Amino acid sequence: MKTNYIQSLFAAFLCAAACAGFTACESDTIETSGGKKPDQEALQNVYGKLRSGATAGNSVDVLLAEGEGSGISTFYFQQTKPAADAVTLAARGDASLADAYNEAEETERTVLPAQNYEFPDGASLDLSKDTQRSVYKRIRFLASGLTPGEYVLPLTVAEEGMPDDAKTLYYNITVRQPQIGDTELHKGDDLFFVFYINTDQYQPLLVDEYFMQKEVQKEQYGGQSWYNLIGNIINLRTVRLDREAESGRAILSLGDDMTYVLGQAVKYIRPLQDKGRKVCISIEGAGSGLGFCNLTDAQIADFTAQVKTVIDSYQLDGINLWDRNSGYGKEGMPAMNTTSYPKLIKSLREALGTEKLLTVTVYDRPTETFHDVDACGGIAVGDYIDYAWSGYNSNKEAPQLLDPWHPTETYVSAYTQKPIANLPAERFGCINFPFYPEAESEEEAMMQDPAEVLSEWVETEYKPNNIMVFADLRTNLQDGYEGIWDGAFSTYCDCMDINSRTYQGRRNGLSYNFDLNRGLGNYPEKGGYGKWLKDWK
Incomplete structure (x- = not known):
């Protein structure tokens, strides 16, 4: 069920274009298993698949922060051929599918409680006559009341008691503890x-090295602000x-x-x-x-x-x-x-x-x-x-x-x-x-x-x-910028x-002291250089 993420994202873009009115995705086919050549009768059948707007596969990763964290994903239904008549499907969570999924994935995810997801646009997926796909619908995940850990939500449009992976998406929800740290973010009242x-050059984590101290120097207001x-x-x-x-x-x-x-x-x-x-x-x-x-x-x-x-x-x-x-x-x-x-x-x-x-x-x-x-x-x-x-x-x-x-x-x-x-x-x-x-x-x-x-x-x-x-x-510890621009x-x-x-x-009356790269001692072999340069190729 795992897919290459870059390929998945590209597929999601194509689907988004179709949603916007382009026809580039209208001829998308549903993936089928390899094997013998299907007979003519099978080719004439119509198959459908529940798809995600975020990945081409049927497992979707969702990350939530503990507490009031939330996240939104999109899904839709697509058929191999235009619908002969109007079709309406109801998406629903099905906890009974979790055990087989966990066994296949070799995981032990807890089923996501019903109160921790909702459908802002409703859960009905409608295909009008002569169309191949429904419009996108959103599912919102809520971390409220959940302890940090791994959860799963099987979302399906298959009939009850008749599991069908083609008509099911498995949302892998990770609830994590926020990394607040010991120093607060300046709220922006004065700056x-x-x-x-x-x-292309730096990790975003470089931002977490930017600390600032504001001091009021006048005697009656002296000290750190x-x-x-x-x-x-x-x-x-x-x-x-x-x-x-x-x-x-x-x-x-x-x-x-x-x-x-x-x-x-x-x-x-x-x-x-x-x-x-x-x-x-x-x-x-x-x-x-x-x-x-x-x-x-x-x-x-x-x-x-x-x-x-x-x-x-x-x-x-x-x-x-x-x-x-x-x-x-x-x-x-x-x-x-x-x-x-x-x-x-x-x-x-x-x-x-x-x-x-x-x-x-x-x-x-x-x-x-x-x-x-x-x-x-x-x-x-x-x-x-x-x-x-x-x-x-x-x-x-x-x-x-x-x-x-x-x-x-x-x-x-x-x-x-x-x-x-x-x-x-x-x-x-x-x-x-x-x-x-x-x-x-x-x-x-x-x-x-x-x-x-x-x-x-x-x-x-x-x-x-x-x-x-x-x-x-x-950084302030590199090439022609070393030790120069922090002042x-x-x-x-x-x-x-x-x-x-x-x-x-x-x-x-005011003094700002800029404190950058204070943790560079962790990299003595580089003399502090390259700490926040990108660590991927």
């Missing part, structure tokens, strides 16, 4: 941190919107590194979520000429279904959209337009619901008309996103202050962005801080000084919020604190 981390983990939103990259040459479909391409990380979510993602972080995937272009700004309505629906499958399957907290590297203008590809991207945002919000984060990184032409509802096809983008922030963060230039409300001030970046329609200023991050290597000249050192950019902006009380966005995280990181925080003020480019 709210948004981090990116590139899984807080010492916490930091990183409220974590955007994992690289995930791409690519184009399938044969069909022209817009494909969500995870790539090998992200596929591995998501497949090992228990190790790389759940420890971050356990502490209260929101872990999202960041989606950008793939250089194919197809991007967020030139999709058809059918491609948008297809792509949305793929994204939802990944978010639900891996229990992620949302997505970040950053339209860069799409390669617009290639021969034979549609021209950019101003309605495609807003339509995609609206479609994703409606599919993911309000419980998931949907954020946008403002960057170049793709977002330049987001202030104009008419240009966006009547869509006010701010109604559909939780946050937006600047995407200008090159470490070849100074920190770029992107302030849509005060664009003419001398200290504001030359890059421009008008306020996004209906997005409140308190939810727009005006600066995305780069990580700089060791400066090779005095000019470079001055360029990297955030006080040159931020002091007047803070003093005039133009700063609309406490959002701090950082480019791809990295700058602290200075950024000092400048951006919502309670602080500046005086001639310097701070009064």
Whole structure:
């Protein structure tokens, strides 16, 4: 019953496309056993199978955190031929199938109690006449009242007393204890941190090395204000919107590194979520000429279904959209337009619901008309996103202050962005801080000084919020960055604190001490190097 996960995910994507209205999966066949050639009568029979939206096999892994943890999976029914007449099937849990499953899998999973799962869309699977598959239905799993351990739920549409593996899905539910640790996550009242981390280079667990201490230095308020983990939103990259040459479909391409990380979510993602972080995937272009700004309505629906499958399957907290590297203008590809991207945002919000984060990184032409509802096809983008922030963060230039409300001030970046329609200023991050290597000249050192950019902006009380966005995280004990940028990181925080003020480019009353890589002594053979570099190939 075990299947290769990468192949399973690809199959799930194809099924998601069919759900969105494409016909690529309509000819999918049900797997059959090998053996002698079937006779003509058997070929004329119609067979059906209960399928999962997360895997091509009939066993589905679900991970829940102890306590109030929950998770959602999808399922549907598919026949080898279109139904001659309308068909309705009822999905139900069948505890009587658990013993045979446990014996075959050589496990001892406890049957999941009925109160720990529910069907938000109902449990009926309907095939109308002349169709091959039902619509997707959701099953929600609840950890409430369960002790940590291994559980199983056989979900079937087979008749009672007539077990049929083709018409049964086996959900393997693991309930685990949250990995909270000894240090709390900073809640984001004075500073709210948004981090990116590139899984092509680093493990997401690098985030757990980011500790910050805030001290109030004035005598009457002296002492430590807080010492916490930091990183409220974590955007994992690289995930791409690519184009399938044969069909022209817009494909969500995870790539090998992200596929591995998501497949090992228990190790790389759940420890971050356990502490209260929101872990999202960041989606950008793939250089194919197809991007967020030139999709058809059918491609948008297809792509949305793929994204939802990944978010639900891996229990992620949302997505970040950053339209860069799409390669617009290639021969034979549609021209950019101003309605495609807003339509995609609206479609994703409606599919993911309000419980998931949907954020946008403002960057170049793709977002330049987001202030104009008419240009966006009547869509006010701010109604559909939780946050937006600047995407200008090159470490070849100074920190770029992107302030849509005060664009003419001398200290504001030359890059421009008008306020996004209906997005409140308190939810727009005006600066995305780069990580700089060791400066090779005095000019470079001055360029990297955030006080040159931020002091007047803070003093005039133009700063609309406490959002701090950082480019791809990295260790502080490696190559040209060794021992250099942690001080700058602290200075950024000092400048951006919502309670602080500046005086001639310097701070009064606050001190931030950045504590990174404090556990590197565990790797003396490497001198601390490479602790959080990816540990897979």
